[in-house]
Amino acid sequence: MPAEVKSLNEECGVFGVWGDPHAAEVTHLGLHTLQHRGQEGAGIVGKTAAGLRRHYGFGLVSEVFAQPESLTQLRGTAALGHVRYATAGGRILENIQPLLFRFTDEAIALAHNGNLTNAITLRAQLEAEGAIFQSTSDTEVLMHLLRRSPQPTFKAQLKDALNQVHGGFAFELLTETALYAAVDPNGFRPLVVGQRPDGGLIVCSETAALNAVGATYLRDVQPGQLVTITDDGMTVEAYTTRTQLAVCSMEFVYFARPDSEIHGVNVYQARVKMGEKLAKEQPANGDIVVGVPNSSLSAAIGYARASGLPYELGLVKSQYVARTFIQPTQALREKSVRMKLSAVRAVVAGKRVVLVDDSIVRGTTAIQLVQLLKDAGAKEVHLRIASPPLRFPCFYGIDIQTTKELFAANYSIAEMKAKLGVDSLGFLSVQGLEDSVALNTTAPNRGLCVxxxxxxYPTELDDYTSNLQRELSHLSINVKEVSA
Ligand code: SF4
Incomplete structure (x- = not known):
């Protein structure tokens, strides 16, 4: 076990296309649709007449590809793109994806969404054997494993490598002859396949990106599956049979777009059901229901529907400020909350407001929102959270690896209520969340990671086992408590 686990993780979006004459342009459009999954960097590798070429950089897709030639130089019939959220420690250009490796016999582009729980151990072993890494990203480990595999074919080497990495991952690899895509044995991160009208095949993080490029949904990549797309078509096979569906429930709560479907469940409708269940589990004496724009509006609609209270637009959001949770520093986060939301005085003044938010992570946003509503004259604020309290770290690709950062891990519900300055506080139960998403499976937790x-945790935590034990030793609150 290495001495110190550093932040290698990310919540990202991937988009690959094969067999389309406008591959680079389609990928560019797809990445725009996945921009909510990562705003710190973007890149595209195009399969051009001159081989694989890459353009990448820090910033939004529109910033990285601001010059027309940045895209035209990537023109060809296949492409792979990535939008990245990086932790502060990992904010170096070498980590922006897709990574592009040039070997004497071939070039391979690699893009990844997730976090490998044994990457640090594997990297230490590989370095001891002489491997030289270009980045600090866990993603690069897969390429070293693939190239060192003794298997006879590229695909067999890839399967070999996939069986050595643990954790949450959705990988895509682009070569001159094929596009490959694979999901971890629990399917933590979503990955879907679609087809453009002209026959081009697409593999990307969310179905919303398929819709944006006029592609028809074909299938979700299931846990433990490897998809291979060549000029001869698509094959789907299992690289492991030891699988157990455990989709990240935060995809449904917060990350994914409401117009996406994950394993057949529409994200908007799941959020509405979370709001409906929340209203039943945690009723409130209020006059109006107000949702926090934008990711909580669906749950607020559900809460209003089930409670019979009117749904009102009590908070408005500037469309031009990046999402708070994925700003990398506390200072940036606080600044962006004040910049992006304001209360509608005419709606909330004198009212008992039931404020519905999708989650409380660090508490930063909620404290300021309650203050905004009170400053605008709200008589009472009853905060209802459409997910259970976030009390444990995530090691599968979300940038929370320590309970120090989690509001609900450090305070009881009564303490949170006092700190937030609300009149009541209630969270959705874990059962309520599982029933709202209602994946069609008999897997534990109805196929969700909770x-x-x-x-x-659905898997062994490998490099992070001692981190978790250290975190749990500090945790003294009642983890079953959900209201005050
Ligand atoms: S621990 Fe939480 S954030 Fe991480 S994969 Fe599981 S549900 Fe998602």
């Missing part, structure tokens, strides 16, 4: 809320 480790963020329960501390029960």
């Amino acid at each position: 480790a963020y809320f329960t501390g029960v």
